Amino acid sequence: MTDVAIDRLARADLPAALTIQAAAYPPFLIEPADAFVSRIDHPAGYCLAARRAGELIGYILAHGWPRGSPPAVGTILDPGAAREVLFLHDLALAPAARGLRVGERLVAAALEAARRDGLTEAELIAVEGAAGYWQLLGFVEATTTPALSAKVAGYGKAARWMRRPLAAA
Template structure:
């Protein structure tokens, strides 16, 4: 970034970000993984949300949908989430970066910010389903493929043929 390049900011993903986030989601994922507005928005309104936006000059460059959730219990794609599920782990549901934001470290920055908040709130583990061949990216961020039960493997399979269940510890805040 040069001196005349505006700085990127990371802050909470807001309802006003929904149109841009939904457009970015549609660009980033195959149709069977694209969620409707109600399902997407429900992840942003949970009490233990770590959903974040990366912006430059007010333009959404990337977003992270992440929230506290029950361990080894990913919600099905398209589900509208409601309060009441215990926050045992940080579940990383979705990470997307625009073509204009690629190569700027946005994904890593969003995950780092979410980990800080989760650690502060006492969450010690993060889980995700890597889709569409993204497991290599997540490995670079410290995630490893994790063992799954039969029921969990069935849920993971609904995220596509190359889906992979992954997890990693969250470093303590401090």
């Protein structure tokens, strides 16, 4: 695993990241390029890349965001939005990353950077049956308001609202 490097996701990674995203998600969860770039460019961003031999094999889109207010798929982020929690928007891996624990490393790096910056909690919407994976990483399913439930439902029938403190799980 030492041959996998974690660094900042950049605009130059967009073509490869969009290819990974398209292979990882059903069409209704695909972010258009402009929304994807708004996450990469967000001033409170924690968007990271996993590379093997210089090739992008995975990424995480994460950013500071208002608590309990996940942006809808395709939303272009407001760079001035409050930075109350770390919102993990997307984690996607290429087939070349499978079995290397790349997802865990990307999540851990984003959580640690946000914790160092003073954030104390992370939130996400687990999609397509991924809640079990996120539970292994310390996230728990959380209660929602009717308004939040409606936002989560926009991510599909299997979507689950989850959160965790940024201290070690």
